[in-house]
Amino acid sequence: MKKTELDLLLRGVEELVPEKEFHEKLKTKKPLRIKLGLDPTAPDLHLGHSVILNKLKLFQDLGHEIIFLIGDFTGLVGDPSGLNETRPVLTEQEIKINAQTYEKQVFKILDKKKTEIRFNSEWMQNFKPQEFIKLSSVQTVARMLERDDFDKRYKSQQPISIHEFLYPLLQGYDSVVLKADVELGGTDQKFNLLLGREVQKFYGLPPQTILTLPLLEGVDGIKKMSKSLGNYIAIEDSREDMFGKIMSISDQLMWRYYDLLSFKTDKEIKSLKKAEREGENPRDIKYLLAEEIVDRFHGKGEGSKAKEEFKYVFQQGKLPSDIKEISIKIKNNDLTLPRVLKEAGLAASTSEALRLIKQGAVKIEGQKINDPKHKLSLNSSLLYQVGKRKFLKITIPK
DSSP, X not given: OOHHHHHHHHTTOSEEETHHHHHHHHHTOSOOEEEEEEOOOSSOOBHHHHHHHHHHXXXXXXXXXXXXXXXXXXXXXXXXXXXXXXXXXXXXXHHHHHHHHHHHHGGGTSOGGGEEEEETHHHHTTOOHHHXXXXXXXXXXXXXXXXXXXXXXXXXXXXXXHHHHHHHHHHHHHHHXXXXXXXXXXXXXXXXXXXXXXXXXXXXXXXXXXXXXXXOBOTTSSSBOOTTTTOOOBTTSOHHHHHHHHHHSOHHXXXXXXXXXXXXXXXXXXXXXXXXXXXXXXXXXXXXHHHHHHHHHHOTTHHHHHHHHHIIIIISOOOOSOOEEEEOOOOGGGOOHHHHHHHTTSSSSHHHHHHHHHTTOEEETTEEOOOTTOOOOSSEEEEEEETTTEEEEEEEOO
């Protein structure tokens, strides 16, 4: 492998374990089986997921075999990584719906023709009780409690369910079935990935090498990007929403996004940092990042269109040029502002709608509405705005 290719593979990698094994595997010049597993615990993939998916795509471009594993079985167990309490268990129906969206969205980054999509329910649904017992013997309780998140919960007397101990073992068994040579994961996955090596050795297979990548902070710049925290940028966001959310991040966080999300070379990024130091407006540098990301997920030239729309709406204080119009049917006795916002898709729930109204984030015909009991009428057609980026012309017929 050329040095430039190796540099690209290792760019942004937090840890490579064991490093010597990884280089030896590459020297064989045989296509390696590269595994990435994600549990479909939410319907949207976001830019945080794209950090690791982009690395997977690079392996793919270099001729390696890519396995994208959808954890439809492990998702029922719930990954305890980084949690200070037991993760709520999802239903099979929720997992199934989310898995379908993952399978669709991942091909915005990976090459569909060269990607092996697998579901771990393929083998786990036929896993016999005695095989579970055998797998459980790989690890001791004492070793499990050495894990940082388990250790903290145990010392603070927070409950740890037995099924949570099973999760990393099941993830490791996935690597046995798939004969993974390399597994990728976020830094919070290190324990699971290392245990995967132990499980493979237990079943007589060569252990996988692991690559961990940093967790991308959300738009708030504080916690990791997460749908549950509402600080995420979904890869299926509209071009305007995607552009606007990227422009909303701080100037400092912008460089973190450049390092983890941009395909620009290190030399190009250093040049942009130098330009900022010499007085260039950080906003203009952020424009370049937002355009690049929008182009990647919406097509070449879409970033430029989103930029012009952003300037038109936010810098000139004008309305978007392509406001959607919808019609919703609500009975007069159910006609409340929170209900309208929920039914129109401007809020995920009536409780979220109430919160947005109280925060002053809702406008009707340009007028800020702070009263959840604001009177609405049937046979109306009005312009609603939620936050800075959501506009909708809503008709409520009789």
